[in-house]
Amino acid sequence: MSPRAVLVGPPGAGKTTVGGLLAEALGVGFRDVDADIEAAAGKPIPEIFFDDGEDHFRALEREAVASALASFDGVLALGGGAVLAPATRELLAGHTVVYLSVELSDAVSRVGLGAGRPLLAINPRATLKYLLDQRRPLYEEVATVTVVTDGRGPEEITAELVAKL
Numbered sequence: 001m002s003p004r005a006v007l008v009g010p011p012g013a014g015k016t017t018v019g020g021l022l023a024e025a026l027g028v029g030f031r032d033v034d035a036d037i038e039a040a041a042g043k044p045i046p047e048i049f050f051d052d053g054e055d056h057f058r059a060l061e062r063e064a065v066a067s068a069l070a071s072f073d074g075v076l077a078l079g080g081g082a083v084l085a086p087a088t089r090e091l092l093a094g095h096t097v098v099y100l101s102v103e104l105s106d107a108v109s110r111v112g113l114g115a116g117r118p119l120l121a122i123n124p125r126a127t128l129k130y131l132l133d134q135r136r137p138l139y140e141e142v143a144t145v146t147v148v149t150d151g152r153g154p155e156e157i158t159a160e161l162v163a164k165l
């Protein structure tokens, strides 16, 4: 079993939003790995980071991604940092992986003050710039389809994806 599409990209790319719309358009289920992690941990992501640390979050994330890739056939949204793990990048090989790209200014306006995103709690703009520069090559490495999201609404992006997939 393999997801119909796996969405990757930085925070604010619209993985969660477009993922839900895409699943609806394709008539398949939608799953967000961040929600799986929260269910496994029994608490919201900011609390996992605060109580247990980022390393623990990343371990839960690797397990949740591996499990979803093996058992889910709908549209799967990953968290923005899931591609940091080499093991996860290897697991993504052979899947339909959609990179929702976004430049700094749109990402900043979409995430606002970073509520619910612990990595962005302090100085979201500077942190997002760092994350975008660090991760862009990793998203490009795993992607089989890329969609530019800057200046475009979720419905338009979804329509492009339906045509491409």
Ligand SMILES: Nc1ncnc2c1ncn2[C@@H]1O[C@H](COP(=O)(O)OP(=O)(O)O)[C@@H](O)[C@H]1O
Pocket (backbone or CB within 6 Å): 009, 010, 011, 012, 013, 014, 015, 016, 017, 018, 080, 110, 111, 149, 152, 153, 154, 157
């Ligand atoms: N294409 C878009 N244009 C404008 N706002 C968007 C777009 N995609 C998502 N958003 C908004 O940006 C915020 C972050 O979107 P989200 O789907 O959570 O991104 P991600 O899961 O990639 O971090 C949400 O408030 C969402 O409504």
Ligand SMILES: O=C(O)C1=C[C@@H](OP(=O)(O)O)[C@@H](O)[C@H](O)C1
Pocket (backbone or CB within 6 Å): 009, 010, 011, 012, 015, 016, 034, 045, 078, 079, 080, 081, 082, 116, 117, 118, 119, 131
């Ligand atoms: O970029 C990251 O490292 C993270 C992104 C978040 O998901 P979104 O990309 O959906 O915001 C979430 O997984 C967690 O806060 C860590």
Ligand SMILES: [Mg+2]
Pocket (backbone or CB within 6 Å): 015, 016, 017, 034, 077, 078, 079
């Ligand atoms: Mg998300």
